[in-house]
Amino acid sequence: MKITTSAKTMRLIIWLIFIFFLILCIGSLSYFQKQSRQLLGSNFTALVIDVMQAEEDAHLLKRALMQLKSNSPYFDSNELKAISLRMQYRFPIIDRKMQKSSFEPATYQPYTKKLQMLKSLLPELGKRIEAFQKDPSNKAPLVDLLTTFDVDMSFAYNELHTIIQVNSDIERRLKNKLTLLIWGLVFAFLCTLFALCLAITHLYSKREELTIQSNVDHLTQLPNRRFIAEKTQEFLSEAPDFIGLAILDLDHFKKVNDLFGHPAGDEALKAIANIIKQYTTPPHIAARLGGEEFCILFTDISERKANTICEDIRQAVEETNIPINNTSTQVTISVGLYCQANTCDAQAFRHIYQMADNALYLAKKQGRNQVVMFQKEVMDHA
Numbered sequence: 001m002k003i004t005t006s007a008k009t010m011r012l013i014i015w016l017i018f019i020f021f022l023i024l025c026i027g028s029l030s031y032f033q034k035q036s037r038q039l040l041g042s043n044f045t046a047l048v049i050d051v052m053q054a055e056e057d058a059h060l061l062k063r064a065l066m067q068l069k070s071n072s073p074y075f076d077s078n079e080l081k082a083i084s085l086r087m088q089y090r091f092p093i094i095d096r097k098m099q100k101s102s103f104e105p106a107t108y109q110p111y112t113k114k115l116q117m118l119k120s121l122l123p124e125l126g127k128r129i130e131a132f133q134k135d136p137s138n139k140a141p142l143v144d145l146l147t148t149f150d151v152d153m154s155f156a157y158n159e160l161h162t163i164i165q166v167n168s169d170i171e172r173r174l175k176n177k178l179t180l181l182i183w184g185l186v187f188a189f190l191c192t193l194f195a196l197c198l199a200i201t202h203l204y205s206k207r208e209e210l211t212i213q214s215n216v217d218h219l220t221q222l223p224n225r226r227f228i229a230e231k232t233q234e235f236l237s238e239a240p241d242f243i244g245l246a247i248l249d250l251d252h253f254k255k256v257n258d259l260f261g262h263p264a265g266d267e268a269l270k271a272i273a274n275i276i277k278q279y280t281t282p283p284h285i286a287a288r289l290g291g292e293e294f295c296i297l298f299t300d301i302s303e304r305k306a307n308t309i310c311e312d313i314r315q316a317v318e319e320t321n322i323p324i325n326n327t328s329t330q331v332t333i334s335v336g337l338y339c340q341a342n343t344c345d346a347q348a349f350r351h352i353y354q355m356a357d358n359a360l361y362l363a364k365k366q367g368r369n370q371v372v373m374f375q376k377e378v379m380d381h382a
């Protein structure tokens with residue numbers, strides 16, 4: 001008896017659902033991780049670039065200040081003008097970007113305010129550069145103001161750079177913890193789902209096992225009466241061209257039990273069941289009806305062939321030495337066979353069984369160890 005296709009399909013569907021969720025979770029997590037890494041990186045990278053560009057201005061301004069102080073011939077007042085022009089739009093950009101960032105305003109505002117203050121000094125710087133260009137003896141006021149710019153800008157940019165770095169580290173650590181948490185949650189979800197799938201498939205297997213057990217005879221492992229009755233009914237509902245039922249009953253089995261004991265009788269029943277199994281190939285089905293009574297449901301076969309199979313089994317049983325305890329014994333069987341062609345007027349299992357049983361009764365009556373085919377005329381005179 002095999003596990004039904006529907007149960008197999010159910011189990012397949014359950015595991016497919018699990019695999020679907022597994023792929024979905026892993027895909028979503030990978031996407032989340034990739035996206036968050038990109039977003040986090042791009043946010044801070046853009047800010048760092050802006051601050052670094054501004055730091056470059058501070059660096060150039062410092063160099064110009066040195067050259068001015070040492071009266072270097074390389075000092076170029078026009079370059080200084082260009083730097084001050086760049087600072088004019090650089091300061092607000094840094095301020096705006098810091099405001100847009102996720103940083104606490106209290107952390108960066110002291111430095112952006114310093115930059116704003118420097119911005120307000122830019123017109124004065126312009127004037128002092130022009131005064132110096134007109135008269136190089138006006139160097140001292142320009143050096144003073146440039147020193148203020150140099151000190152304050154270096155300090156402000158340095159601090160802003162540090163803030164970005166620290167925040168970027170904090171955010172990265174936070175993201176890592178969050179990712180770990182999400183992976184943990186998804187893992188727990190998948191474990192629960194896995195356990196659930198396992199439990200459901202286990203329940204299905206148990207149910208299947210119970211169904212099989214309820215249809216199998218425990219002693220001989222042949223299908224039981226309930227199974228054969230259902231199969232016959234199922235088969236009859238398809239209005240087959242032919243159906244045959246043979247009832248095989250051990251002769252004087254009571255004597256075997258009385259002589260050798262009930263357990264030995266069980267062994268004999270198993271041996272007979274094995275012989276019947278050997279001669280019953282699909283689509284025919286052998287079953288144990290109960291006690292010392294077996295049956296074979298014949299389908300897609302002729303009356304003559306069904307009769308031959310029954311005769312072969314009877315002969316095989318007769319010729320078999322059944323080992324019992326330390327000795328062996330021989331038993332015989334009587335067979336009643338009922339065949340019906342063209343089953344449009346489908347009969348119930350009970351009716352077919354009755355006909356086969358009538359034939360069996362005749363076989364017993366005629367001396368046992370024989371196969372009797374049901375024939376209405378013969379039965380009427382029996």
Ligand SMILES: Nc1nc2c(ncn2[C@@H]2O[C@H](COP(=O)(O)OP(=O)(O)OP(=O)(O)O)[C@@H](O)[C@H]2O)c(=O)[nH]1
Pocket residue numbers: 219249250251252253254255257261262263264265266269290291292364368
């Ligand atoms: N060992 C064993 N004996 C069983 C089992 N089921 C039924 N029997 C025995 O089978 C015997 C059937 O006896 P009867 O119905 O008188 O039939 P019989 O002795 O075979 O005689 P006929 O059928 O008339 O040839 C009884 O002794 C039952 O106890 C079983 O599962 N195991």
